[in-house]
Amino acid sequence: MIEEPVKKQHLHIVKATPADLPVARAKDAFTQPMSSSQDLTQALTLTKPPRRNQDALLMTEEPSIFFPFPAQLANLIQGLSLPLPTQPMTEGMSTLVAWTESDHPALKQRVTDFLLMILAEGEEVHPNPELPDLWQNWHRTTEPIERLALLVREGEEPAALRALVGRPAPGPETAAALTDILLERWKGYVLVQAPSDRPVQKKKQATLIDFRTSLRRRGIRTADIWIDRLLLSILTARQLGHILILSGPTRIGLPLVTEVLADAIEGVDVQSIRLPRRKTHLLGRMDREKNIFQFSQLTQAARAASKRAYAHHDHDDYLSPSLVLIEDISTHAKGDSLHTLIQQARSENGVLLFSEEENKKWIEEYEQLHCKEELNIREEERRDLLEQFFAQDALGGRPADQAWRLHMPENMVVMGVLDTHRADKKLELLSQGIVLVLPELDLEDIERGLQTRLEARPRFNFSEPSVTPEGTWERFPKTRERLLELIKCLSGCNLSLSPELSAQISSFLAFAESWGLSDGPLLVSHIAQALILPRILCQGSEALEAFEQILELPELSPDLLRRLSQLRNSAIQYRRQPFHGAMRWES
Numbered sequence: 001m002i003e004e005p006v007k008k009q010h011l012h013i014v015k016a017t018p019a020d021l022p023v024a025r026a027k028d029a030f031t032q033p034m035s036s037s038q039d040l041t042q043a044l045t046l047t048k049p050p051r052r053n054q055d056a057l058l059m060t061e062e063p064s065i066f067f068p069f070p071a072q073l074a075n076l077i078q079g080l081s082l083p084l085p086t087q088p089m090t091e092g093m094s095t096l097v098a099w100t101e102s103d104h105p106a107l108k109q110r111v112t113d114f115l116l117m118i119l120a121e122g123e124e125v126h127p128n129p130e131l132p133d134l135w136q137n138w139h140r141t142t143e144p145i146e147r148l149a150l151l152v153r154e155g156e157e158p159a160a161l162r163a164l165v166g167r168p169a170p171g172p173e174t175a176a177a178l179t180d181i182l183l184e185r186w187k188g189y190v191l192v193q194a195p196s197d198r199p200v201q202k203k204k205q206a207t208l209i210d211f212r213t214s215l216r217r218r219g220i221r222t223a224d225i226w227i228d229r230l231l232l233s234i235l236t237a238r239q240l241g242h243i244l245i246l247s248g249p250t251r252i253g254l255p256l257v258t259e260v261l262a263d264a265i266e267g268v269d270v271q272s273i274r275l276p277r278r279k280t281h282l283l284g285r286m287d288r289e290k291n292i293f294q295f296s297q298l299t300q301a302a303r304a305a306s307k308r309a310y311a312h313h314d315h316d317d318y319l320s321p322s323l324v325l326i327e328d329i330s331t332h333a334k335g336d337s338l339h340t341l342i343q344q345a346r347s348e349n350g351v352l353l354f355s356e357e358e359n360k361k362w363i364e365e366y367e368q369l370h371c372k373e374e375l376n377i378r379e380e381e382r383r384d385l386l387e388q389f390f391a392q393d394a395l396g397g398r399p400a401d402q403a404w405r406l407h408m409p410e411n412m413v414v415m416g417v418l419d420t421h422r423a424d425k426k427l428e429l430l431s432q433g434i435v436l437v438l439p440e441l442d443l444e445d446i447e448r449g450l451q452t453r454l455e456a457r458p459r460f461n462f463s464e465p466s467v468t469p470e471g472t473w474e475r476f477p478k479t480r481e482r483l484l485e486l487i488k489c490l491s492g493c494n495l496s497l498s499p500e501l502s503a504q505i506s507s508f509l510a511f512a513e514s515w516g517l518s519d520g521p522l523l524v525s526h527i528a529q530a531l532i533l534p535r536i537l538c539q540g541s542e543a544l545e546a547f548e549q550i551l552e553l554p555e556l557s558p559d560l561l562r563r564l565s566q567l568r569n570s571a572i573q574y575r576r577q578p579f580h581g582a583m584r585w586e587s
Contacts, residue, residue, distance in 0.1 A: 069084070069085075069097065070097065070100065070101055073097065073100050073101075073112070073115075076112075076116075077116070077119060080116065080120075080125060082116065082119040082120055082125070083119060084119075085097070085119070091173075091174040092144060092147075092148060092174070094174075095148050095164070095174060095175075095178065096111055096114070096115050096118075096148075096151070097115070098163050098164060099111040099151065099152075099160060099163050100112045100115060101163060102159050102160065102162070102163040103159060103162065103163070104156050104159030104160075106153070106156065107151075107152065107153070107156045107159050107160060107163075109128070110128065110130055110134075110151060110153075111151050112126075113125065113126045113128045113131060114131060114134060114135075114138075114151060117131060117135065122135070134150060134151070137150050138150060145174075145177045145178060145181055146181065148178060149178065149181050149182060149185070152182060152185075154185070157182040157183070157185055157186035158186065160178075160182055161178075161179060161182055161183070164178060164179065176453070180453070180454045184454075206460055206461045206462070207515070207516070208228055208231065208515050208516065208517075210458070210460055210461070211227060211228075211231050211460050212224050212227050212228070213458060214264040214265075214457075214458055214459060214460040215227050215230075215260060215264055217449060217452065217456060217457045217458065218260050218263060218264055218446060218449040218450055218457060219260070219441075219442065219444075219445035219446035219447070219448055219449030219450065220256075220260060220441060220445075220446070220449075221441070221442060221445055222439040222441065223439075223559065225522060225525065225526070225557075225559050226439055228515075228517070228526070229436060229526050229529065229530060230436060231515070232508060232511050232512060232515070232526060232530075233434050233436050233508075233530050234321075234323075234413055235511045236434055236504065236507045236508045236511060236530075237413050237414070237415075237433075237434050238321065238410070238411070238412075238413045239410075239467075239507050239511075240503065240504060240507055241342060241343055241345075241346035241408065241410075242339070242342075242343075242432065242433055242434055242504065243329075243338065243339060243342060243414050243415070243416055243429070243432070243433040243434070244413060244414070244415045244416070244433065244434050244435075244436060245329065245333075245415075245416055245418050245429065245430065245433045245434065245435045245436070245534075245582070246415060246416065246417045246418065246436055246438055247418055247420050247435055247436065247437045247438060247534070247582040247583075248417065248418075248419065248420075248437065248438025249417075249419050249421075249438075250327055250328060250417050250419065251443070252438050252440070252441050252443075253325070253417035253438055254272065254325070254327060254417065255443060255446060256438070256441065257270060257272070257323060257325045257415060258270050258272050258325060259446065259450060260446060260450075261323060262323075263450060263457065263459075264457075264459060264460055265321065265459065265460050265462045266459040266460060266461050266462060267320055267321070267462065268321050268322070268323060268462065269304070269305070269308055269320075269321070269322045269323070270322075270323045270325065271301045271304065271322070271323070271324050271325070272325045272327055273297035273298060273300075273301055273324060273325070273326055273327070274297060274326070274327055274328070275296070275297070275298060275326055275328075275329070275331065275332060275338075276296060277331055279332070279335075279337050281296060282296060282298060282332070282337075282338065282341060283295070283296050283298060283299045283341070283351065283353055283406060284296040284299050284353065286354065292362070292385065292386075292389065293353055293354045293358070298324070298326075298414075299353070299406055301322070301324040301412075302324075302345065302406060302407075302408045302409070302412060303394040303395075304322065304394075305322035305324070305408070305409050305411060305412035306393065306394055306395065306396035306407070306408075306409045307393045307394055308320050308322055308409075308411065309322075309396060309409040309410070309411045309412075310392075310393045310396055310397050311393065320411050321411055321413060321462050322409075322411050322412045322413070323413050323415060324412060324413065324414050324415065325415045325416070325417070326414070326415065326416035326417065327417055328416075328417060328418075328419075329416030329417060329418050329429070330418055330419065332429070333416075333418055333427045333428070333429040333430070334426060334427060334428060334429070335428050335429070336428050336429060336431070336432055338429065339429060339432040339433060342408065342414055345406050345407060345408040346407075346408050346410075349405065350402075350405035350406050350407040351405060351406050352404070352405055352406075353403075353404055353405060353406050354404055355404065356404050358404065359400075359401065359403055359404035360401070362386060362389070362390075363390065363400055363401065365382075365386065366383065366386040366387070366389075366390060366400075369382060369383040369386070370383065389403065390403055395407075396409055416433075418582070420580070420582050420583050421583075426537070426578050426580075427537075427580055427582070428537075430534045430535060430537070430580055430581070430582050431535050431537065432500065433534075434504065434530055434531060435529075435530060435531075435534035435582045436530060437529065437563075437582065466514070467507070467510035467511055467513070467514050468510055469503070469506040469507045469509070469510040470506070472505075472506045472509035472510050472513065473505075473506065473509070475509070475513065475519075476509050476513075476519040476523065477519065478519045478520055478524075479509070479519050479520070479523045479524050479527070482521075482524045482553070482555070482556075483505065483524060483527060483528070483532070484497075485553055486524075486528055486532055486550060486553070487532065489546050489549040489550045489553075490532070490535075490536060490546050490550075492538070492542050492545070492546060493536045493537065493538040493542055493543055493546050493581075494535075494536075494537045494538055495532070495535050495536060495537075501531060501532075501535070504531050505527055505531060508526070508527055508530070508531065509523070509527075512526065520555075521555050521556060521557035521560070522557050522559070524556070524557065524560065525556075525557040525559045525560035525563075528560055528563075529559075529560065529563055532581075533563070533564075533567065533581035533582075534580070534581045534582040535581060536567075536579065536580055536581030537578075537579075537580050537581075538578075538579060539575075539576065539577070539578065539579060540570075540571040540572070540573070540574035540575040540576065540577055540578075540579040541571070541575045541576065542579075543567070543571040543579045543581070544568060544571040544572060544575065547564055547567060547568040547571060548568075550564055551564055551565075551568070566583075567581060567583065570583045
C-alpha cells in the first residue's frame with residue numbers, strides 16, 4: 001500500500017508498487033478548461049486514441065514509482081504560494097521536475113518557468129519571452145513525448161539526456177522514448193554544425209536484404225521472394241505511372257501500406273483515400289455556386305505529392321516517395337478509365353480538371369483581391385482559398401495559368417486494394433496495372449513489431465537506383481525464353497505481348513538488374529505473378545487448359561509452381577464462369 005504522506009514541509013520519497021498506484025485520469029489538455037492545478041499537472045494526455053503503440057503513448061501519464069522532489073524547487077513553489085504537484089506525480093511531470101535540475105542554465109530556467117506557469121494555471125510567474133509560444137505549441141501538440149521535447153531547444157539535447165539519469169528522473173519507458181527523439185534531433189544538429197570542409201559520408205546504396213530486414217522487424221512474416229516482389233513492383237509502378245493493385249482484403253492491404261511501409265521507408269509520405277463512385281468525379285467537381293473547383297481526394301493527394309517533389313527537387317538522390325492508397329478500387333476496376341486518367345496526368349500535358357476560361361477568371365479575381373488594401377471577412381476567406389488553389393508548390397513549380405490541368409509527379413505511386421473474392425470477375429484494370437497478391441499476414445505480429453524500440457526497426461533508404469530499361473530482354477535470355485513460353489501457353493486466355501506489357505517487363509527487369517537479381521527461375525516467377533498471370537481474362541475451362549501446359553514447362557521455381565497450382569484449383573472451381581489470374585486461393 002502507498003505510505004501515508006507526511007506534512008507538506010517534510011518532503012520525502014514515496015515508494016509504491018505499480019499495482020498500488022492509482023491510474024491517472026485521462027483529461028484532454030487541449031479542449032477542456034483547466035480549472036485546477038491538479039488538472040494542469042496531469043494534463044499530459046492524448047486528445048484522441050492512438051492507432052497503435054498505445055502503451056508507449058500513454059506512459060507519460062502513468063504514475064511514477066519514486067517521487068524525490070528537489071528541495072530547492074519545493075521551496076521556490078511554496079514561496080510563491082503555488083500548489084505542489086499532486087503525488088504520485090505522472091511520468092510527464094517527473095520529466096519536467098528532472099529538467100529543472102539540469103546542468104544547462106537555459107534549459108533549467110525555461111523548464112522551471114514553464115512548470116511554475118502550469119502550477120499557476122497558465123499565468124506567467126517569471127517573465128520569460130519564450131513562454132507564450134511554448135505554451136501555445138504545448139497545447140497544440142498531441143503526442144506526449146513530442147510535447148515534452150518542445151521544452152528542449154536545439155543544442156540542449158545532451159543536457160536534457162543527462163538530466164534523465166538519476167533518482168529525480170522519470171521511469172525507464174518515458175526516459176527511453178525521450179532519449180530516442182532527442183538523439184535523433186541531436187544527430188541532425190551535429191550534421192548541420194559540422195565544418196563545411198569536412199567530407200560528408202554518403203549513404204550506402206540500400207540492398208534487398210535491407211528492405212527484407214526492415215519489413216521483418218515490423219512483423220511481416222512471409223517469404224522473402226514476396227518482399228522482393230513488393231519492392232520491385234513499387235519501383236516499376238512509380239517509373240511507369242501505373243497502378244499497383246494489391247489483390248487481397250482491405251484488413252491486410254491497409255495496415256501493410258499505412259502502417260508498415262509508412263514506418264519502414266525513410267522519407268515516405270503515405271495517404272489513404274477513397275474514390276467517388278462516378279467516373280466524372282474522379283478528379284473533383286465544380287461546387288454548387290460554380291465559384292471554385294472542389295478537388296477529389298485523389299487530386300488532393302497528387303497536389304500533396306507535388307509539394308513534396310517540389311520541396312526536394314534539389315536533392316537528386318532523394319526519391320521522396322509518396323504512396324497513395326485507394327482503400328477499395330473495385331468500383332473502378334471493371335474498366336480502364338482510372339488507368340487512362342493516371343497515364344494522362346503523368347504526361348507532359350496533364351489531365352483536364354476544368355476549363356481554361358474558368359482558370360483565367362479565378363486568376364483575375366485573385367489578383368484583384370491581392371491588390372486590394374482592405375478586405376472584409378468574406379474577401380479574406382476567398383483570397384486565402386485562391387491562394388492555396390494557385391500555390392506554386394502544389395502545382396509542382398508550374399505557374400498559375402496551368403492550374404486547370406492536373407500533373408501527377410514522378411514520386412507518386414498510386415496503389416489500390418482489390419478484394420478479388422468479392423469483386424466482379426471481369427476486371428479490365430488487371431490488364432493494365434501491376435498486381436501483387438497479398439499473403440495472409442498476422443496483424444498481431446505487425447502490431448508487436450511496430451511497438452519495438454526505434455533502433456530495432458531500421459528504416460529503408462528509398463534512394464532511386466539508375467536503371468536502363470532498353471535492352472533488358474537481351475540481357476536476361478533465360479528469363480526472356482521462359483516468359484515467351486508462358487505467354488504462348490496463355491494465348492487462348494486473351495493474353496498477348498502488347499507494347500504496354502513489354503514496357504512493364506523491361507522496367508521490371510531493369511530494376512531487378514539494379515538490385516542484383518540474377519537471370520533465372522526466381523525472376524521468371526516475379527514477372528509471371530506481377531505482370532502476366534493477372535492479365536488472364538477468360539472462362540475457367542480455358543484457363544485450366546493453359547495451366548496444364550504451363551505446369552509441364554521445365555525449370556519453374558517452387559514459388560511459381562505453388563501459385564499456378566492455386567490458380568488451377570480456382571479454375572476448376574470456376575470452370576464454367578469468368579476467370580481472372582489475380583484470384584486469391586484460401587485453403
